[in-house]
Amino acid sequence: MVTKSAAATVSVTTSKVIPLGMSAILGLFIVGFVGFSHLEVVHNAAHDTRHSLAFPCH
Amino acid sequence: MSLFRNIVFTAVIAGLLSGLLLTLMQSFSTIPLIAQAEVYEKAEAAPAHSHDHDAAAAGTASAPATGHHHDEEAQAWEPADGAERFVYTLAADMLSAIGFALVLIAGSEALGGFKGWRGGLMFGIAGFLTVILAPGLGLPPELPGMPAAELGPRQVWWIATAASTAVSLGLLAYTRSAALAALAIVLLIAPHLIGAPLPPSHETAVPMDLYARFVNAVYATNLVFWAFLGAVCGVVRERFRAGEDVSSGAPAKLASR
Numbered sequence: 305m306v307t308k309s310a311a312a313t314v315s316v317t318t319s320k321v322i323p324l325g326m327s328a329i330l331g332l333f334i335v336g337f338v339g340f341s342h343l344e345v346v347h348n349a350a351h352d353t354r355h356s357l358a359f360p361c362h
Numbered sequence: 363m364s365l366f367r368n369i370v371f372t373a374v375i376a377g378l379l380s381g382l383l384l385t386l387m388q389s390f391s392t393i394p395l396i397a398q399a400e401v402y403e404k405a406e407a408a409p410a411h412s413h414d415h416d417a418a419a420a421g422t423a424s425a426p427a428t429g430h431h432h433d434e435e436a437q438a439w440e441p442a443d444g445a446e447r448f449v450y451t452l453a454a455d456m457l458s459a460i461g462f463a464l465v466l467i468a469g470s471e472a473l474g475g476f477k478g479w480r481g482g483l484m485f486g487i488a489g490f491l492t493v494i495l496a497p498g499l500g501l502p503p504e505l506p507g508m509p510a511a512e513l514g515p516r517q518v519w520w521i522a523t524a525a526s527t528a529v530s531l532g533l534l535a536y537t538r539s540a541a542l543a544a545l546a547i548v549l550l551i552a553p554h555l556i557g558a559p560l561p562p563s564h565e566t567a568v569p570m571d572l573y574a575r576f577v578n579a580v581y582a583t584n585l586v587f588w589a590f591l592g593a594v595c596g597v598v599r600e601r602f603r604a605g606e607d608v609s610s611g612a613p614a615k616l617a618s619r
Binding site for chain 1: 438462498505
């Protein structure tokens with residue numbers, strides 16, 4: 305029982321790496337798309353957001 | 363997967379709420395100033411345009427402005443002024459907020475969690491320092507029509523500055539060795555010693571008092587936005603931990619039934 309719970313705690317901490325990494329990459333991808341995409345249509349749609357968040361624009 | 367699902371759920375709730383708050387604040391502060399600056403931007407762009415199409419410009423000069431403030435890219439779609447533009451700004455604000463929240467929560471979980479709304483508030487303020495203040499020291503907020511260096515190098519400097527500031531703040535808050543504190547200070551200062559890409563000339567038709575009000579408005583709205591985003595992340599994260607602690611025991615429970 306003791307060994308089982310110890311194994312469980314270790315597996316929880318190592319299994320955290322993948323969901324945390326996936327969350328961070330998803331977030332960076334969303335911010336990159338809204339704020340940094342060079343697509344003209346995306347730029348125009350998010351224009352006021354980019355200026356108001358002080359992203360490099362134009 | 364329950365951790366990922368809970369993080370996404372928390373980020374979506376916090377991002378929708380704080381993106382809405384941000385857009386409401388912006389519609390009273392930064393967006394009217396952007397609209398005023400676009401008048402100067404169009405006035406600046408118009409002579410160059412008519413130079414290329416003298417005959418056509420003579421005929422269309424009296425026509426009302428069509429809202430195309432990028433003359434060279436007049437073909438590209440852009441939202442119509444008014445409700446449509448507001449909706450796209452709201453959507454972009456909410457999406458950005460969800461993206462920021464995902465990174466913020468992932469970072470906090472890697473460092474031991476928010477531990478309530480006060481911890482979330484501290485992470486939010488760290489986000490403001492990382493994403494708004496540090497890049498803003500080299501690349502201040504810009505109004506339309508203001509001169510700036512090439513877009514690519516500015517984006518590279520912005521991303522590098524935000525990344526090194528984030529690592530630096532993490533080291534300062536979560537490590538206790540003198541060497542790592544020194545490294546943190548180097549990471550904090552290095553982007554500003556290297557310096558942001560600057561435009562060849564700072565001349566602009568945009569009045570300086572309009573610009574000063576815009577810069578103040580950007581910093582004020584973003585400070586409130588990040589503080590709110592962080593605090594909401596901290597609160598919601600505590601509420602939704604379903605399946606995280608019991609996930610390893612769940613299969614056994616199911617088997618016993």
